[in-house]
Amino acid sequence: MVVLPESVYLKYDVIKGNGQSRLLQAVSQAIMTSYPRSEIRADGQVVKINFSDGMKFEILPAFKKTDWYGNWDGTYKYPDTNMGGNWRSTNPKAEQEAMKTKNSSSNGLLLDTCKHLRFVRDNYFSSYHLSGIVIDSFVYHVIGGWRWTEPGSRFSSACGTYENALLEYLNQNSMWGILNLTAPGSGENVSTENSLECLRKVVNYIVR
Structure with missing residues (x-):
């Protein structure tokens, strides 16, 4: 899990037509800059990285989920590109x-x-x-x-x-x-x- 700033969530939340997919693509491109020779692709809720040595990682971009008062209980929201795109939660x-x-x-x-x-x-x-x-x-x-x-x-x-x-x-x-x-x-x-x-x-x- 990679925790991103709330400003990133607000940027993609307002996009109509699966902003969650756009977010995963942006994360994929950012990772590809550092690892241009690795196999990198967005897949549902995560970005998958397959390194040439056989190591595999799944990166889940997430945001802290707070209440109206800014309190956080350990829950994160993350993108799900399925069914037109939505936000899901995990603790x-x-x-x-x-x-x-x-x-x-x-x-x-x-x-x-x-x-x-x-x-x-x-x-x-x-x-x-x-x-x-x-x-x-x-x-x-x-x-x-x-x-x-x-x-x-x-x-x-x-x-x-x-x-x-x-x-x-x-x-x-x-x-x-x-x-x-x-x-x-x-x-x-x-x-x-x-x-x-x-x-x-x-x-x-x-x-x-």
Whole structure:
């Protein structure tokens, strides 16, 4: 996450016709000035950078979200270029704490699953869009009582049943191209419209 001045938000908020997309393009161009030989592209809510050494980063431009009195509770607003463009909210500290707690109770299974889904996305479905917050929120809500019996060892049930639980949850809760998800901890709505196709491909891949 890169926090930008409020003046930048005001500049792009007044633009009609997806100012959020214009903002991501401006951020992409600024990054390209410093890294002209790297692969850089705007993708939904983030700017993706692929370096020649294999390192990959997702840059989320964001702005502090304050009330009328200028008070800030740790929430940020960030651009979403989907569906004509809008602003979404995130509270990283609350989300990180929720992920940390759930990962601990699952003996590390939560983060291991999130990393595995990212690996499959990046290596087999890189031409599709699947945001990190969709992966994290999806696994957080599905994992329930699943856990490693020992950190990093094996599942607490028969091999394959955990992966099938991911697929079953996805099939039962996605309708008309939408999967309703909220971010861990903050409870903010998560945009899934442009990520659902790739998420389905990734989950089906790990089940087979």
